[in-house]
Each structure stands twice: as structure tokens, then as C-alpha cells.
């Protein structure tokens with residue numbers, strides 16, 4: 001049976017209420033500001049008569065321009081949290097502000113617009129259209145954001161260049177390696193120039209070398225273009241390229257560690 005989140009009526013805890021003021025005062029142009037702020041976030045799934053509390057009182061700040069990892073054992077709530085931070089799921093309690101937008105008080109239509117404009121998503125299995133070549137996969141995403149024709153083709157090629165894959169523009173996904181497919185997926189996630197990149201296990205299907213190359217690319221995008229990267233991962237090698245790591249266990253935040261002096265790495 002498909003479980004559904006219950007109680008879409010968001011109730012505000014004290015911590016969540018305190019976010020009221022800051023949601024509007026985090027303009028997305030503020031260099032070094034907060035990209036995402038979550039307060040008192042809870043998520044309860046209902047499966048028939050069974051309720052399952054997947055997230056408990058999550059308070060989290062994600063700074064602009066940082067590479068932020070969500071780590072923890074299987075089932076600890078990482079994907080659920082990423083989905084809530086990205087406005088895909090609405091928490092049963094608490095508040096989430098993303099670049100000044102209050103996700104927990106937005107309609108589905110508004111959420112969809114916020115996501116399209118501000119977030120590029122990357123998935124473990126790449127999710128490329130198999131019948132389209134690399135460039136067409138990126139062009140399609142651009143089309144959905146209103147850029148078509150010659151301008152769309154130019155931009156698609158520029159994005160493939162950015163991820164080092166211009167020479168594979170005409171290749172079909174089946175002829176690309178896993179790492180190359182993930183680069184196309186990154187180029188697609190960059191369409192519309194979103195400030196935030198969210199990735200769920202982006203290296204899980206890759207060998208160690210391509211996984212490392214993909215992560216280095218994401219870090220480079222974060223640092224050179226002040227983009228925020230939020231990534232769910234099990235991969236301990238990625239910790240080296242992160243600015244901060246949030247650990248979850250049983251739906252609770254365990255530690256939010258700041259890793260210093262990462263500029264010399266990769």
C-alpha cells in the first residue's frame with residue numbers, strides 16, 4: 001500500500017514560529033546568507049492505521065555556497081529530509097524557508113514554480129531520456145524553463161561545456177559511461193541557473209573514479225558560482241569535499257559538523 005503523509009495542516013512549534021521574521025529577511029542575493037532554514041520539522045507517514053514518525057524536530061541551517069551533506073544509516077530519513085528541503089514533500093509540522101520563500105505555506109502550484117526557478121535536482125539513476133542524445137536531454141529541460149530553438153541549443157552546448165562534455169553532445173545515453181551520464185544530468189540540473197543543487201546519492205551508481213570526478217565538479221560549481229549543493233550520500237569519500245555534514249539517525253539530527261579549510265581539496 002502506498003503510504004501518504006498525514007496532516008498537511010502545518011502546525012507551528014515555538015521554534016518554527018521564530019522563523020517567521022527570518023523567512024523574509026534572507027534575500028537570495030545575500031552573499032554568504034542562508035539558502036535554506038528549517039525549524040521544528042517533523043514528518044509522519046501513515047500506512048493504513050500505522051503511523052511512522054520519519055523525522056523528529058529537525059532544525060537546520062544551510063548556508064549559501066556550501067556543499068552540505070546529509071548522511072546517516074539506511075532509513076534514517078535523509079531522502080525524506082531532502083524532499084522536504086526541496087519542497088517536494090510538505091512536513092507534517094515545522095517550517096522551511098528556501099531563499100526567502102516559505103515552502104510550508106506555499107500552494108502546490110507556487111512550490112512547483114519555486115522548485116523550477118531555484119533548484120536543480122540530480123538523482124542516483126541519472127533519469128535521462130534514453131531516446132534523446134545528451135544535448136537534447138539538456139535542451140528539453142531548457143524548453144520547460146522557456147528557452148527554445150537556437151538560444152536553447154546554444155545554452156545546452158554551453159552547459160555541456162561547463163561539465164566537460166561538449167564532445168559527447170550527440171551521444172545517446174546508452175553510449176555514455178555512468179560518470180558521463182551523471183554529467184549530463186548535472187548540466188540538465190543547471191538549466192535556468194538555479195541557486196541550489198539537490199542530489200540524492202549522485203555517486204551510488206558510479207565507480208570510485210567517476211564518482212570522485214562528479215563530486216569535484218559539484219564542489220567546483222558551488223565554489224566558483226556560489227551555488228549551494230545539498231547532497232544525500234552514504235559515500236564516506238565525499239566527506240572530504242563537503243563544507244558541512246549533517247548526520248541523521250532514527251529521524252533525528254545527530255550532529256551538524258563544520259569541516260574547515262576545505263579550499264585546498266579538489
Ligand SMILES: Nc1ncnc2c1ncn2[C@@H]1O[C@H](COP(=O)(O)OP(=O)(O)OP(=O)(O)O)[C@@H](O)[C@H]1O
Pocket residue numbers: 002003004005045046047052054072073074075076077078079080081
Ligand atoms: N511514503 C512513505 N510512506 C511510509 N514510510 C515512508 C515513506 N517514505 C519514507 N518512509 C519511511 O521513512 C523512513 C525514512 O526513509 P528515507 O527514505 O528518508 O530514509 P533514508 O535515510 O533516505 O534511507 P536510504 O539511505 O535507505 O535511502 C524509512 O523508515 C522509510 O521506510
